[in-house]
Amino acid sequence: MKQEDVVAHVTTPLVNPAFAPMVPRFTDREYFNIVYRTDPEALRAVVPEPLEIEEPLVRFEVMKMGDVSGYGPYTESGQAIPVTFDGERGEYLHAMYLDNFPATASGREVSAYPKTIGAPNLYVDNGALVGTLDYGTLRVATATMGYKHFALDPAEAKAQITVPTFMLKIIPGYDGAPRVMELVRTEITDVVVKAAWTGPARLQLFEHVLAPLADLPVREIVSASHILTDLTLAPVTPVHDYLKGAQR
Template identity: 85%
Template sequence: MKQQDVLRHVTTPLSNPAYAPVVPRFTNREYLNIVYRTDADALRAVVPEPLEIDEPLVRFEVMKMGDVSGYGPYTESGQAIPVSFEGERGEYLHAMYLDNFPATASGREISAYPKTIGSPRLFAENGALVGTLDYGSQRVATATMGYKHHRLDVAEAEAQITVPTFMLKTIPDYDGSPRVFELVRTEITDVVVKEAWTGPARLQLFQHVLAPLADLPVLEVVSASHILTDLTLAPVKPVFDYLKGARS
């Protein structure tokens, strides 16, 4: 394979790439969002500067991807933390667990999504919307919400899922020292909200050393939403370089 041909590839293995070179379009992406109040000290311990925390809130999410170009259907779960950066409000993605390797690999390599393996599920059962997350055979989260109890304003639903997102892009050098260490920003675009609901909700988190969601304990459930949408993820852009101590 000639050098110019090598450069056409974006990932390895060269003859069998881990993911397709496409910009994925999410069709029928279904959210279960539960915002809860947590311990302020625990939150400060995991949110990196220069991001700032206003209230000690966390959004637990389970997302069932109905269809995604390049990846197919899959399910994802994790925690996002409301933050601000230089006056702009957004969310810091703290942890993401999913059951699709191409989506995991591309999310980590091309962008900076903190994705790792997990077994999330989202389904309706006996009048409740149920979201679960297992790590191996162990349950680490169970969320329940009244199924379609009250309609949620479409504009409010869109505002919930389109806030700017901040993540850490970390790539080690060959000696183990940091080669890239950046705070990056992205956002959701081309959004079509098809359905949006709210209602009563509960959330349980269980201790696991390799899936430490419960390190941000649930003190009070603040709100919940159930949203069905189509959307596209914008490319990430660096906004702060930790190795330089300044904006990129």
């Protein structure tokens, strides 16, 4: 394979890339969100500077991807933390667990999503919307919400899922020291909110050393939403370089 052919690729293996070289479009992406209050000390221990915390809130999410170009259907779950950066409100993506390897590899390599393999699920059971996350054979999260109890304003639903998101991009060098260590920003674009609901909700988090969602314990449920959308993820932009200083 000639050098010019090698540099045309974006990932390995060269003859069987881990993911397709494309920007995926998400059709019928279904969100189950629970915003809850947690311990301020627990948040300060995991949110990196220069991000700032205004309230001790966490958003637990389960997302069922009905159809994704390049990846096919899959489900994802994780935690996002409301933060501010340089006066802008957004969310810091703390942890994400997926059941699809190409989406996991692409999210980590092309962008900076903190993705790892897990077993999330989203379904309806006896009048309740249920979101679960298993790590290996063990349950680490169970969320329930009254199924379609109350309509949610589409504008409010769109505002919930289109806030800017911040992530850490860390790539080690061959000597083990960081080669890239950046705070990056992205957002959701081309959003179509097809339907949205709210209702009463509950969330249980279970201790696991390799899936430590419970390190941000549930103290109070603040809100819940169930949203059906089509959308596209924008490319990431570096906003702070930990190795060279801030940039904008």
